[in-house]
Amino acid sequence: MKKRVTLIFPKRAVHMPVTYRLAKDFNVAANIIRAQVTPNQIGTLVVELSGDIDQLDAALEWMQSQDIGISIASREIMIDEEACVHCGLCTGVCPTEALSLDPQTFRLNFTRSRCVVCEQCIPTCPVQAISTNL
């Protein structure tokens, strides 16, 4: 199964090779969606973890024991269907093409699984139809 989580690293855990440990000890693949890691500062990592359900739980438990903060509710992009005018301006700045226009209808499509929550679309939208849920 897959689980998208936000990991908050305390300063002393920033040096830990977490994705290596997840793969080696728990057989969990960590796909990094977003990361903000600087030496000697609190780091944030948004990852999509995939692996066996028991091993995923064990991996999360282990990370908690290492004082890594885990948030299951990750920030997501929300689109207000009432406000959206389907102009498509957001599709030009979306780096993963999670936002795209249907080639036939020219309606805006949002493929949530492709979104890396970079939030570039939010200030780009001229009618303020895009926001995050957090």
Next chain:
Amino acid sequence: MRSIAEINDKIQRQQAIVWTVEEVKARVQEMGVTQVAKQVDVITTGTFEPMESSGAILNIGHTDPPIKIRQCWLDGVPAYSGFGAVDLYLGATQMADYPIADGTDGEGSRERGGGHVIADLIAGKPVQLRAIGQVTDCYSRASFETTITRDTINQFYLFNPRNLYQNFIVGVNGGDRSLYTYLGPLQPHLGNAVYSNPGAISPLLNDPDLQLIGIGTRIFLGGGIGYVAWEGTQHFPLQKRLPNRTPIGPAATLALIGDAKQMNSRWVRGCYFRSYGSSLMLGVGVPLPVLSEEVVVHCAVRDQDLVAPIVDFSIPRRVRPTFGLVSYAQLKSGRITIDGKIVRVAPLASIYLSRQIAAELKDWIETGRFTLTEPVAQIPMDRSFLAQDRWGTQISLE
């Protein structure tokens, strides 16, 4: 072939054959121009795009004692009042002078401008009015504050000096920092491209020489009835044209007028471009009467037959360098190639809503609710494009 009077007669009997311009383009491919011209009476076109040269005229009605308004704010946005005592003109790009005291955060009110106030009034929302008057023997009041809605004011109509651009540009950024423009954000090193005309469905690209559209043409404006009032500002019909008569860049424009009280907030939206300012997104639909086969020939134009220039916004000059022309078929594919580099391109006009406007206008005509008008005068087609140069002309347009 048929006259406007004959078409109107059919509309009133609900027997007129009305097709959207996209239906016409598809059927010309199937059955040819002659057959299409025989069958169809009216072709409908539409667009929904930011039209910043728009504004609303309001007459708020007289107070007791009366006031001669000299300065006025609507939700903190200044409205021009240098007319008769309580006549106001609110422009779409006017930004708020001060945040309104309704608990919205500071950022929200910075992103609010005249376009939002116009859209709110059309949506039936209340708007705060603050006015300062010049005291005279006729008008003794010095100031006035109230809340207005579209139902508590006399006249409320849009009078837009420049709408319906016949073609426009494609914006890119060849520089090394992000630019915030009226086409939205343009990322450095040709990171993205934006076009703002819906191409083959756009009204004026289907009547390239404005043979059908003129002063007095009745149109769909923001969900209500409007009219072509005049040539638009920066009207430049002498732009270079392709053999199919469509221009290769910004060309004709029209000034439009229409009763805002009839309009629908679905087709009139306030908008804001980050670090540029506010504007108004507006839906406009134009009917084209099929008076001859030539009308169908012009309406058969397709995205691959229309071009726009790719303009580099990183050079802050009136005449910016271009990367050549690109077809609307390429633009609508979502990717164009500039200097060998593949660049993602996004529209700014809503093609989805533009199509809905053409369909809505088709419905109005089919059901007899909208008849056509004969233009009372033609739009001049020989206007040159004058510039205001500070140091004298250094670069010519051609």
